[in-house]
Amino acid sequence: MRKVTFCLVVAGMIISCGKQKKEETVAKAETVVEEVSKGLAAVSGAMMENAVIYEANIRQYSEEGSFKAFTKDIPTLKNLGVKILWVMPIYPISTTKSKGSLGSYYAISDYTKVNPEFGTLEDFRELVRTAHDNGIYVVLDWVANHTGWDHVWLKEHPEFYTKNDKGEITHTVGTDWTDVADLDYDNEEMRKGMLDAMKYWVEQEGVDGFRCDVAGMVPVDFWNNTVAELKKIKPVFMLAEGWESELMEKAFDMGYGWDTHHVMNHIAKGENTVDAWDKRMVQVDSMYAKDDILMNFTSNHDENSWNGTVQERMGDSKELFAALSYVAPGMPLIYSGQEYDMDKRLLFFEKDTIIKKKDVFYPLYEKLGKLKNENSALHGGKNAASYNRIKTSADTKVLAFKREKEGDKVVFVANMTKESVKFTAEYDGKFKDYLSGEYVDGAKGQEYELDPWQYLILIKQE
Known part of the structure; x- marks a missing residue:
């Protein structure tokens, strides 16, 4: 009898110790989240209205290619008006069947660890903490469609993977x-494992959401259910690498403005006119709900590495389209290096380095970011400012539109060709040219002339 009692006491001690250890782990995680998120308001529709998003390529951002080296520059991003930091995949990279000497960030071997190439978990926590201290939200790049060939699931759960007719696990x-x-x-246990991994980063590391790789290749119901579960922890910001409207019905706040980007490239090359832009704006109105957000960009990691630099694709029009990405409806993106006039294709599977030299684009992005942050006429979130085309006598060459909200008014006028253009505009008023600081008096029927690719951002004066 005494022996049984002793066993019960020992069992009780084990259960108690296990419970205490679990409680200590939870308390520790809560402390980490509290530390890295201190002083930052929760993700909200309001913060999306005037946000600039920055894509961080940790490997190539600095010579060190580390979390620490990037973290030092976060205050610089704040100066550019950045409010959301999208960090490209930070997880360990598979070496089996890998490409290049370092492999792809998107071939992940463990969803809940960090790539030692970039530093330690504590280094990443310091990155998040510093971003939050600067009023910047952090979203992780999440790869839900596939894993690398070294992932633990390949050994422990081969049933989690797609197989060919021979029963072999395949690539996409x-x-x-x-x-x-x-x-x-189709495997529910795999879905649960994916959700648990995502919850880890929100619950225990304090991240504020995810940019989801090839989101359209993953079932929408997975995203809907998963995001609903994440939001039980705290509000999150969700960006889909996709353009499908159904992704934004429930799960995602923002999708890629791929077609907008392609229109910019075609106009820059002289392959399309302003008419293509007008058609795209009509298409956006018909395809998406009023509270859907599209990300505007002139580059990103895919475009830069595979399709060319901004200079290659846009040439002398690159500043115009950078400005348009800020003043058009949506949220503007800066990809690592764009603020330093980067004019090289970054290697994708090897180490490369961005050269940091402030020239044309840093001060331009600084001014555009300030305007985006402060002027409600450029709101591009779930309660976006209005967008109305202004008719000109050269509508296929000159893009002119106005945006308004809460008494603020901004007019954008641009020559979208490589030749000088004279034109009249069906608009009048007194304006201040935001970039030059000069005042402009406009009247209907008045003739204007713009140099090739010249643009004006005009602030309406009362």
Whole structure:
């Protein structure tokens, strides 16, 4: 009898110790989140209205290619009006079937650890803490469609993966992504494991949301259910690498403005006129709900590495389209290095380095960021400012539109060609040219002339 009592006491001690250890772990996680999130308001619709988003390529951002080196420059991003920091995948990279000497960030071997190439988990926590101290939200790049071939699931849960007719695990069909194994979303346990991994970063590391890689290749119901669960922890910001409107019905706040980007490229090359921009704006109105947000960009990691630099694609029009990405409806993106006039394609599977030299674009992004942050006429979130085209006598060459909200009014006028253009505009008033500081008096029927690719951001004066 005494022996049984002793066993019960020991069992009780084990259970008590286990419970205490679990409680200590939870308390520790809560302390980490509290520390890294201190003083930062929760994600909200209001912060999305005037935000600039920055894509951080940790490997290539500095010579060190580390969290620490990037963290030092976060106050610089604040100067550019950045409010959301999208960090490209930070997780360990698979070496099996990898491409290049370092492999792809998107071939992940563990969803809940950090790549030692970039530093330690504590280094990442300091990055998040510093971002939050500067009023910047941090979203992680999440790869839900596939894993690298070294992922623990390949050994422990091969049933989580798509298989061919021979029963072999395969890479994603229809792609050349041979360095990754395709996940099977018919498997409910895999879905649960994916949710748990995402919850870890929100619950225990204090991140503020996710940019989800090839989101349209993952079932929408997974995203809807997963984001609903994440929001039980705290409000999160969700960016889909996709343009499908159904992604933004429930799960995602913002999608990619891919077609807007392509229109910019075609106009820059002289392949399209302003008419293509007008058609795109009509398309956006018809395809998306009023509270859907599209991300505007002139570059990102895919465009830069595979399709060319901004200079290659846009040439002398690159400043105009940078400005347009800020003043058009939506949220503007800066990709790592754009603020330093980067004119090289960054290597994707190897170490490369951005040269930091402030020239044309840093001060331009600084001014555009300030205007985006402070002027409600440029709100581009769930309660966006209005967008109305202004008719000109050269509508296929000159893009002119006005945006208004809460008494603020901004007019954008641009020559979208490589030749000088004379024109009249059906608009009048007194304006201040935001970039030059000069005052402009406009009247209907008055003739104007703009140099090739010249643009004006005009602030309406009462």
